[in-house]
Amino acid sequence: MGAALLEVEDLHTHFLLKGKVVRAVNGVSFSVQRGEILGIAGESGAGKSVACLSILRLVPNPGRIVRGRILFAGEDLLAKSERRMRELRGQAVSMVFEDPLNSLDPAFTVGDLIGETLVLHKAMTMRAARGKASELLRLVGIPDPDRRLDNYPHELSGGMQQRVMIAIALSCDPALLIADNPTTALDVTIQIQILDLVKQLRDRLGMGVLWITHDLGVVAKLCDRVVIMYAGEVMEHGDVYAVLKHPRHPYTRRLIDALPKLGRPEQRLLPIDGRPPDPANLPAGCPFAPRCYKAKPECRDGSVPLVDTGGGHGVRCLYPEE
Amino acid sequence: MDGGPAALIQVRDLVKHFPVRGGLLARRSAGAVRAVDGITFDIGRGETVGLVGESGCGKTTTGRMIMKLIPPTAGEIYFDGRPIAALSPEQEKSYRRQVQMVFQDPFSSLNPRMTVGNIIAYPMRIQDAYTGPARDQRVRELLELVGLSRYQANWYPHEFSGGERQRVGIATALALDPTFVFCDEPVSSLDVSAQAQILNLLKDIRKEFNLTILIVTHNLSVVEYLSDRVIVMYLGKLVEIAATAELYRDTLHPYSKALVSAIPTPDPDVERERAQIILRGEIPSPLDPPSGCRFHTRCQSYLGDVCREVEPELREIRPGHFAACHLYAEAATTPTGAEPPRALDHMI
Numbered sequence: 001m002g003a004a005l006l007e008v009e010d011l012h013t014h015f016l017l018k019g020k021v022v023r024a025v026n027g028v029s030f031s032v033q034r035g036e037i038l039g040i041a042g043e044s045g046a047g048k049s050v051a052c053l054s055i056l057r058l059v060p061n062p063g064r065i066v067r068g069r070i071l072f073a074g075e076d077l078l079a080k081s082e083r084r085m086r087e088l089r090g091q092a093v094s095m096v097f098e099d100p101l102n103s104l105d106p107a108f109t110v111g112d113l114i115g116e117t118l119v120l121h122k123a124m125t126m127r128a129a130r131g132k133a134s135e136l137l138r139l140v141g142i143p144d145p146d147r148r149l150d151n152y153p154h155e156l157s158g159g160m161q162q163r164v165m166i167a168i169a170l171s172c173d174p175a176l177l178i179a180d181n182p183t184t185a186l187d188v189t190i191q192i193q194i195l196d197l198v199k200q201l202r203d204r205l206g207m208g209v210l211w212i213t214h215d216l217g218v219v220a221k222l223c224d225r226v227v228i229m230y231a232g233e234v235m236e237h238g239d240v241y242a243v244l245k246h247p248r249h250p251y252t253r254r255l256i257d258a259l260p261k262l263g264r265p266e267q268r269l270l271p272i273d274g275r276p277p278d279p280a281n282l283p284a285g286c287p288f289a290p291r292c293y294k295a296k297p298e299c300r301d302g303s304v305p306l307v308d309t310g311g312g313h314g315v316r317c318l319y320p321e322e
Numbered sequence: 323m324d325g326g327p328a329a330l331i332q333v334r335d336l337v338k339h340f341p342v343r344g345g346l347l348a349r350r351s352a353g354a355v356r357a358v359d360g361i362t363f364d365i366g367r368g369e370t371v372g373l374v375g376e377s378g379c380g381k382t383t384t385g386r387m388i389m390k391l392i393p394p395t396a397g398e399i400y401f402d403g404r405p406i407a408a409l410s411p412e413q414e415k416s417y418r419r420q421v422q423m424v425f426q427d428p429f430s431s432l433n434p435r436m437t438v439g440n441i442i443a444y445p446m447r448i449q450d451a452y453t454g455p456a457r458d459q460r461v462r463e464l465l466e467l468v469g470l471s472r473y474q475a476n477w478y479p480h481e482f483s484g485g486e487r488q489r490v491g492i493a494t495a496l497a498l499d500p501t502f503v504f505c506d507e508p509v510s511s512l513d514v515s516a517q518a519q520i521l522n523l524l525k526d527i528r529k530e531f532n533l534t535i536l537i538v539t540h541n542l543s544v545v546e547y548l549s550d551r552v553i554v555m556y557l558g559k560l561v562e563i564a565a566t567a568e569l570y571r572d573t574l575h576p577y578s579k580a581l582v583s584a585i586p587t588p589d590p591d592v593e594r595e596r597a598q599i600i601l602r603g604e605i606p607s608p609l610d611p612p613s614g615c616r617f618h619t620r621c622q623s624y625l626g627d628v629c630r631e632v633e634p635e636l637r638e639i640r641p642g643h644f645a646a647c648h649l650y651a652e653a654a655t656t657p658t659g660a661e662p663p664r665a666l667d668h669m670i
Contacts, residue, residue, distance in 0.1 A: 043513040043514060043515065044513055143603070157604050157605070158377075159604055160604065187376035187377055187540060187605070188376070188540065188542075188581060188584040188585060188586075189376065189580055189581065189584050189601045189605075190376075190604070190605075191584065191586075192583075192584040192598070192600055193600055193601070196598075196600050214513065214514065215586055216514075216586075216588035217585070217586020217587050217588050218586045219588070220586065220587065220588050220589060220590045220592075220593045221586050221593050240590055241590045244588050244589065244590050245589075245590060245591070254515070255514055255515075256588050258514050258515050258517065258518035259514060259517075259518070259543070259588055260518075260521065260543040260544055260546065260547040261543065261587060261588075261589065262542075262543050262546060262570065262582075262585060262587045262592065263546075263570060263592075265546045265547045265548075265566065265567075268522065268525075269518035269521055269522055269547070270518065271515050271516075271518035271519040271522065272514075272515035272518075275483055
């Protein structure tokens, strides 16, 4: 496969709270190739966001990366100085967050917000940065970009704000774009515009994309490969078509069965019973075993290995679906 | 429309404009947000109707007017044949009992200082229904009905997960044996597994109590799962009404087509095969909606001047299937049933 753009190996990120250890990310491995869109999917609390913040070493206190290796273009990010990390963030690796209005400083105009990144990372003059900012706004599909440069974030619609966030993220031609649920707050017709934009930019700029979402529909629309996370672990990963069409892990199967499907309203939804485990008190063995319809006593014994079933399709289950 | 004489709720030429004040002392009127701008439809007895559209299209405002939480600017709402704007105090009390609401956010809609038992009993207290031990009995019944345990009556909302809180919200809405329940985005703040539980629960209670339901949501797969009929709204206007299966099979309005094609579905085959309609531009501001057809600025089937200048009427294109679009100018049969909605702009 050649050297991956990003390789995360056996990542453990824990939060130390009042004598408890919350295992938010518990031995996660995945990789992103150049020009590939990898989806990380799972329900809230699965550890998706913490895993991605770990890559940028932005895990908030009291979170700690306690084990693992993160290789970005061959560089070991966990061994880098804070100064080198600051150079990488926003430049080679950039991130788009879920809530654009909370991530854009309301006191600055759009032109200033995009310009700041360019002045800081590319040592441009403010005037050159303004020209480039206008170009970026056009790239992300904002009409009349020159006029928009003087707008403040609150003067833009949600979809536009998210485009500005993407424009900032793209300003230094990143090799890797990390996006954390960036379309959840948007309407579906705007969401599809953003997804289409990301695909076009990937084709044009050849960047790798790591897309975090709880929506398997978005995964099917956008991603090449997908990682399904549950309780801080990877349950299944592989080509989107293989994982969504022929899920091997009972959790993936259940996630798909719980969604209403277009054109089949008569099919009763199969909810997942029970609750996800407390991350401060994870069960031994497979974390999904207490809710699993296939669980046998040995599922709760020791940790279950992630097994490659061929074609890059991996499953962490002792009794995978056929 | 199409509810016939059996319609429980009839909405006629309903308008809601929210005035916007500008200027330093907020005295000068700076126009109005035309949230709902002349809509007409019926909800039949025992029917579940899905009202869909994107943020700001006026769907929640419509529901809140039916709930009599906000007064309309113009137009009428009839419940059981009576205009809800002119109810006597007794009728009003009975109306408040018959119409109930399930809220979007189960985290902020439950009082954190009350036990869920008291939350569920609250409407009964207000309405003097089920007094004494019968009330406690009723609370226990309701808890079990929505899939919780009777012993959880003494718990506080924070002890429940999001999906369980939404069950409490549904139990509260059912406490007074309503005829009509308005569900405002009932699953949009829930995780996938909890979502499925709540959707199944709504489907079950509808059947069990023969409820009439209006469900407002932006999620078209949720609507397809629950509703008999779908109403599509765009910027304060109705653009299409059809039986659910027909709407998805034979979508008429270009906006509905774009909405249906944009629904993310977890089936990669479906995603690859179906036509993707990617609309241009953003949703215009309801403060200053476009002239003519409000969708013309983003429409993929734009016909020209007629769309920009003439507002299309909602007309019955096939039996029971209404659309407001110039594409179907010739195909329309003569309007039947209720009056087609008129543009009410001149009245304001």
